Amino acid sequence: xxxxxxxxxxxxxIPALRLKPGGGHALAVTAASGRIGxxxxxxxxxxxxxxxxxxxxSGAATVTAAAGDHFFPEGxxxxxxxxGAKNGRHTHLAAVRATADCLLYVSEME
Numbered sequence: 001x002x003x004x005x006x007x008x009x010x011x012x013x014i015p016a017l018r019l020k021p022g023g024g025h026a027l028a029v030t031a032a033s034g035r036i037g038x039x040x041x042x043x044x045x046x047x048x049x050x051x052x053x054x055x056x057x058s059g060a061a062t063v064t065a066a067a068g069d070h071f072f073p074e075g076x077x078x079x080x081x082x083x084g085a086k087n088g089r090h091t092h093l094a095a096v097r098a099t100a101d102c103l104l105y106v107s108e109m110e
Contacts, residue, residue, distance in 0.1 A: 006045060006079050009087045017045055023108025029054050029095045033064040036106050037092030043108040044084055046093065049077050052102025058082060058090035065094040074102070079109070 005013040020043060025036045029050070038061065039046065048056070055069040058080070072078070072095075083089045095104045 006081060008044075008081065008084060014045065014081075017109035020108040020110040023110075025106040025108075027095060027104045027106070028101065029097050029104050030101050031097055033066065033094050033096045035063060035065075035092045035094040036104075037061070039082065039091055039093075039108055042110065044082050044089065045079060045109040046082060047077055047079050047107045047109060048072065048093070049105045050074055050095075050102055051104075052100055053098035054095045054102065054104055055098055057094045059092060059094070060090070061092055063090075063092050063094045065096040067096075069094075069096070071098060 027034050027036050052074045054072050055065050056072050057065045057069040
């Protein structure tokens with residue numbers, strides 16, 4: 001049976017991860033960009049879920065999301081890499097609504 005495991009920038013599979021204690025975040029997503037972070041310095045992977053469609057961008061402390069950023073649909077769980085030592089680790093995740101205000105839930109994984 002094949003599986004879908006997240007891989008790092010070098011294509012190396014990342015073992016299954018667990019929820020990081022204290023690593024749950026919620027963001028009210030509106031027409032103005034908002035952000036979550038900074039994530040724990042050891043966090044390289046997060047899972048996301050949105051109650052409405054949003055546009056996402058990861059980056060540093062000043063990251064903002066805008067039209068043209070990555071579309072993320074409503075009601076889907078996804079695992080995202082924040083990067084690592086080789087390609088630079090992102091510390092924040094920004095979001096802006098695609099259509100209507102909603103909530104974005106982010107869980108840091110370890």
